[in-house]
Amino acid sequence: MSEIDNQTASTADVENRAVKERANQAYKDGFVTDIESETLPPGLNEDVIRQISAKKDEPEWLLEYRLNAFKQWQAMPNPDWAKLNVPAIDFQAISYFSAPKSNKNAPKSLDEVDPKLLETYDKLGVPLHERERLAGVAVDAVFDSVSVGTTFKAELEKVGVIFSSFSEAVKDHPELVKQHLGSVVPSRDNYFAALNAAVFSDGSFVYIPKGVRCPMELSTYFRINAINTGQFERTLIVAEEGSYVSYLEGCTAPMRDENQLHAAVVELVAMKDAKIKYSTVQNWYPGDENGKGGIYNFVTKRGLCQGDNSKISWTQVETGSAITWKYPSCILRGDHSSGEFYSVALTNNYQQADTGTKMIHLGKNTKSTIISKGISVGKSSNAYRGLVRVAKKADHARNFTQCDSLLIGKDCGAHTFPYTESANSTAKIEHEATTSKISEDQLNYCLQRGIGEEDAISLIVDGFCKQVFKELPMEFAVEAKALLDISLEGAIG
Amino acid sequence: MLNIKDIFAKAGDKDILKGLNLEVKPGEVHAIMGPNGAGKSTLGNVLAGMPHVEVTAGSVDMQGKDLLALEPEERAAEGVFLAFQYPVEIPGVNNMYFLRTALNAQRKYRGEEEMDSASFLRMVKQKIKDMNMRDDLLKRPVNVGFSGGEKKRNEVFQMGVLEPKLAILDETDSGLDIDALKIVADGVNQLRSPDRSFVIITHYQRLLDYIEPDFVHVLADGKIVRSGDKNLALELEEQGYGWLNQ
Numbered sequence: 001m002s003e004i005d006n007q008t009a010s011t012a013d014v015e016n017r018a019v020k021e022r023a024n025q026a027y028k029d030g031f032v033t034d035i036e037s038e039t040l041p042p043g044l045n046e047d048v049i050r051q052i053s054a055k056k057d058e059p060e061w062l063l064e065y066r067l068n069a070f071k072q073w074q075a076m077p078n079p080d081w082a083k084l085n086v087p088a089i090d091f092q093a094i095s096y097f098s099a100p101k102s103n104k105n106a107p108k109s110l111d112e113v114d115p116k117l118l119e120t121y122d123k124l125g126v127p128l129h130e131r132e133r134l135a136g137v138a139v140d141a142v143f144d145s146v147s148v149g150t151t152f153k154a155e156l157e158k159v160g161v162i163f164s165s166f167s168e169a170v171k172d173h174p175e176l177v178k179q180h181l182g183s184v185v186p187s188r189d190n191y192f193a194a195l196n197a198a199v200f201s202d203g204s205f206v207y208i209p210k211g212v213r214c215p216m217e218l219s220t221y222f223r224i225n226a227i228n229t230g231q232f233e234r235t236l237i238v239a240e241e242g243s244y245v246s247y248l249e250g251c252t253a254p255m256r257d258e259n260q261l262h263a264a265v266v267e268l269v270a271m272k273d274a275k276i277k278y279s280t281v282q283n284w285y286p287g288d289e290n291g292k293g294g295i296y297n298f299v300t301k302r303g304l305c306q307g308d309n310s311k312i313s314w315t316q317v318e319t320g321s322a323i324t325w326k327y328p329s330c331i332l333r334g335d336h337s338s339g340e341f342y343s344v345a346l347t348n349n350y351q352q353a354d355t356g357t358k359m360i361h362l363g364k365n366t367k368s369t370i371i372s373k374g375i376s377v378g379k380s381s382n383a384y385r386g387l388v389r390v391a392k393k394a395d396h397a398r399n400f401t402q403c404d405s406l407l408i409g410k411d412c413g414a415h416t417f418p419y420t421e422s423a424n425s426t427a428k429i430e431h432e433a434t435t436s437k438i439s440e441d442q443l444n445y446c447l448q449r450g451i452g453e454e455d456a457i458s459l460i461v462d463g464f465c466k467q468v469f470k471e472l473p474m475e476f477a478v479e480a481k482a483l484l485d486i487s488l489e490g491a492i493g
Numbered sequence: 494m495l496n497i498k499d500i501f502a503k504a505g506d507k508d509i510l511k512g513l514n515l516e517v518k519p520g521e522v523h524a525i526m527g528p529n530g531a532g533k534s535t536l537g538n539v540l541a542g543m544p545h546v547e548v549t550a551g552s553v554d555m556q557g558k559d560l561l562a563l564e565p566e567e568r569a570a571e572g573v574f575l576a577f578q579y580p581v582e583i584p585g586v587n588n589m590y591f592l593r594t595a596l597n598a599q600r601k602y603r604g605e606e607e608m609d610s611a612s613f614l615r616m617v618k619q620k621i622k623d624m625n626m627r628d629d630l631l632k633r634p635v636n637v638g639f640s641g642g643e644k645k646r647n648e649v650f651q652m653g654v655l656e657p658k659l660a661i662l663d664e665t666d667s668g669l670d671i672d673a674l675k676i677v678a679d680g681v682n683q684l685r686s687p688d689r690s691f692v693i694i695t696h697y698q699r700l701l702d703y704i705e706p707d708f709v710h711v712l713a714d715g716k717i718v719r720s721g722d723k724n725l726a727l728e729l730e731e732q733g734y735g736w737l738n739q
Contacts, residue, residue, distance in 0.1 A: 440544070445581040448541050449595035449651065450569035450602070459594060463585030463634065 039098040044091050046070065049198055052097050056167050056201075059174060069187035069197030076191045082325055082354040083383040083415055087259070089296065094230045094261055096199045140165060140204045140220045152216065161245075162207035163218050166234050169205035176207055180238050184267040184304045184331070192263040192298040192325075196232045200265065203233035208243040208274075217473055219248035222264075230261040237267070239274035241307060246277040248476055259287075259322060263298045272307025272334065277315070279472055280328075281480055284320035286487075289378075291350025294322025301328035305337035305363075313340040314357065315471045317480040319487040322351060327385065329358035332366035332394075339368040342468040344480070346461075346487050347380030347412070356386035356417070361397035361427070370401040373465050376412035377488065383415040390427040397427045405435040406464050408457070408488075458485045494519045494690045495540075495659055500551035501715075502532075502539050509535040509546070511715030517659070520687040524701055524726060525694045527712035528734040533694045534578060536712070537663040540692070541575040542568050555659065569595075570602035572658030576648035576665050583635040588647065589617060591635045592654050599655065620653050624680045642673035649680035660684070661692045666700035678703030698730035713737045 040051060049070055053063040078089075140151075140163065156163050162173060169177050187197035204220040222233060239245055262284060268276050278301075287294025297320075303312035314328035324347075330339025341357035359368035368388065376382040382405065390397045405414035416433050438460050446456035462469070462481055469477050495517040502510040509532045517523050525533050538546045540553065542565035553560040560568060583591065597607040608616070621628050626646055636644050645665050652660055662681070666674055681691065681704050693704060701709070701723060709725040710717045711734075718737065719725065 439581070441579075441581045442583055444543050444565070445577065445583070446595075447565040448543070448569055448575050448577075449591075449655065450566050450599035451595050452566050452598060455594065455598065459586055459591070460583060463583055466585035 039095050042093050042095045044094070044096060044199070048096055052199060052201060055097065055099075056170070058170060061178060062170060065181070065187070066198050066200075069194050070199075072188045073191065073194035073198055076194060079191050082385070083381065083417070084323055084325060084352050084354050086296070086323060089261060091195075096230060096232070097201055099201075140218075155215070159212050159215060160209040161212060161214050162205065164205050166200070166203040166205050166236070169236075173205070173207070176238065177205065177236065180236055180267065180269055182267075184269060184302050185265050185300050190300060193265050193300040196234060196263050196265045196300070199230075200232045200234040203235045203264070205235075206237040206245060206247060208237075208239045208245045210240040210271075211242045212240075213243065214245040217246050217248055219250065221250050230263065232262075233264050235264070235266040236269075237276060237278070238269045239271060239276050239310075241271045242273040243271075244275045244277075246473060247279070248473060249278070249280045250283070250479075259294055259296055260285075261296050261298070262321075264300070266299070266301040266328075268303035268312055270303065270305050270307065270310035270312050270337075273309045274307065275311045275313075276303060277313045278303070278328070279476055280314075280316040280318070281476055281483060282316065282318045282320050282324070283483055286320050286351050287322040287349065289349045291322070291379075294351070295320065296323045297321035297326065298323075299326040301326065302331065302358075303329070303339070304331045305334050305339060305366075308334040308336055308363070310334050310337045311339070313342070313471070315340075315342040315468065316344070316355075317465075317468070317472070317476075317483065318343070318345040318353060318355060319483050321353075324351075324353040324355055326355045327357055329360070330368065331360045331362065332368065332397075333362045334366075335363040336365045336367075337363055338366065340471075341368075341370045341372070341386075342471045343372045344375070344465045344468045344484070345373070345382055345384075346375040346377070346484060347382045348377040348487055349380060350378070351380045353381070354383040354385055356384045358387040359389070359399060361388075361390040361394040361399070364393070364395045364397075366394055366397045368397075368399045370399070370403070371467050372401075372403045373468055374403075374405045374414055375408065375461060375464070376405065376414050377408045379411045381413045381415070383417060385417040385419075387419045387421070388429055389420075390422040390424050390429070392423040394424050395426050397422075397424065399427075399429045401429075401431045402467075403431070403433040404464070405433075406461065407435065407437045408461075454488075458488055461488060494521075494556060495692075496552075496554040497540075498552045498554075500539060500553065501549045502535055502551075503547045503549055504535055504538075504545060509715055510539065512551070513712070513716055515710065515717060517690045517692065519690055520685075521708065522685065522691040522693065522704065522706045524706040524709045524723075525692060525712050525717075526696070526698075526709060526726060526729055528737065529696070531712045532715045533696075533712050534663050537575055537661045537692070537694055540568075540659070540661055541565060541573055543575075566598065567602065569655075569657075570599040574652050574655055574657030574660045576645075576652060576660065576662045578663040578665075578667065580636045580639075580644040580648055582637045582639075584637050586635050587632055588635050589614070589631040592617065592651060595651075596655060617654055621650065623683065624650060624653055625676060626650055626680075641668040642670065642676075645669055645673065645677055646680070649677050653680060653684060656684075656689075658688065659690050659692070661694065663694045664696060665693075666695055666697065674700065675703060698726045701726045711737070 049066050053066060185193050187194050206218055208214050270276050284295035284297055305312055312330050318324055332339050339359050345353045345355050347353050357370055370386055372384045374382040374384055384403050388399045403416050407414055414435055418431055420429050442460055443456055472480055497515040500510050500513045527533055535546055539548055548561055593613050600607055665677055706723055709721055711719040
């Protein structure tokens, strides 16, 4: 294992006048919905897990799965290898289940969903009423620990696509869930994956049958609302032979002084000739300008290219969370399968991100592409960590990695930790890395053409991220750009 | 149009301009010539308000406005355009998007309505045709991978789109072969009009064969030491700048 090109940079580059006067960034999704919730008292033990399982009326095998994961978790140390400064998390002070009370008897249709909840999603720009959707995106909305509604279900069912909350899937399609749950991310995989497997509450389940091209974008919107709760959702997407699906994920949370934990697991399975495109816009509350509050985001995302010619593509725009620990990965088992990872991670103020990917080449002629764009602002720290591993039998595996860091201001840091391991001499692995800063020349050039400083920075950053943004579905690309602009506000001073 | 009075300016700790005076009337083309280090580029930077030059004394009046009191982007919106000697690359931002952002920022400042993308597209396509430039220029990221000639052409194209009142060309001819020089000069000549003035900073007389100036000034050691008509440029070409030191 090698660790090359470890860069730490600090620049005193862009001095600026206009921005100093501005208030610090406004987190527009930081409101709290006043809704009656049923929340388990804080604490974590076997009883709590039994209670979660009972509340969800789960089959025995799933309870066993949880309890087993809990035992594994208890024996694991909290990982400390990331370039993150993580304050000790008191797992006994967190509540592991919170659900809006009115939702106790799960709504049969959106008309039964609490109007306050619908209003919340409208405010977030995710109107749940199908008729209000212009773009034709099916949405599953997860509020704290439970799914509160899934749109377009009937239309999807016509072509055999299953898109439901995880809890419903456990009830309606237990054989599918049982077959694939933990097949890509086993519960013993890592500390946070084990915790998730023990206490996960809800999430989304997607199944695309053989030969079906999913007729619309599927999307899940995660929202943490309740105080002192963690969110532990689980997403499972199975794409059968020759199928295609594009899936979008968005996240927000209220502004609170306390840190909140989010530990999700996402598993993707792509059979022969199947393609899964998974896009994330992560905008969990990042904490205030002094680093108070914010979400701790410890997420395990992994896709298995099981069949030949399968393809999994991860695109992520990460602007939120106080701490981000996340490495969406691909296991390229099928011959000629390919994995892609496109990432923009922006950190501001005291945010910390350690994010990247793993591309595990097992099959012959497998291919992976990694494009990572890190933007560091304020006093933040932004690390790319990536692993490209080529197994002995993976003849003619190819990887291309491009890893660019952009620094804005003088107190931030950018770090790159690319690891490569190759056991096959026919492998071709390329790595390019750059670290740059917004230069005064670029800024002056924009100013001279009449573009004010804030707009100039947004323009330059947008250009820096272009390669990744063009991978996003259109409506998400617009949101991502807007989000970046908000996160950059008050960036320089 | 422009009245520069007794300007003193520094770049870093170094005094560069030392009492420069210049008056430019609407529609006039002024060429500023002079040896390296005389302060030619600094003059352009002072007018555009670039932050790395500091004006310590003097005044600049543009159409009744105190230019020095304005921010660089405000000056641009008031009609000041600087064609850079070394145009900057902005990766990932296509030229057309860049120009539309610039034009609309200027229009907004002037209280005009912003231009929608369809009208803008029509306008730039016509301009690029009029200026005999290739329209792939529009789609490419700003100056990224451009040859020296393409970068300078792009500056003149931007000038054409933004339609400034006062255009300053900072050594736009440097590094250009004769064909590129002609295209650039043609572009400038098309933009000449009774209400638009030009300040052309150049080291060589060559460009002035194609853009005929109304006045030629010699800038040396931070001041204008001689002014004349276009024949002064020819004289300088023959004699060089050595006589300045005598």
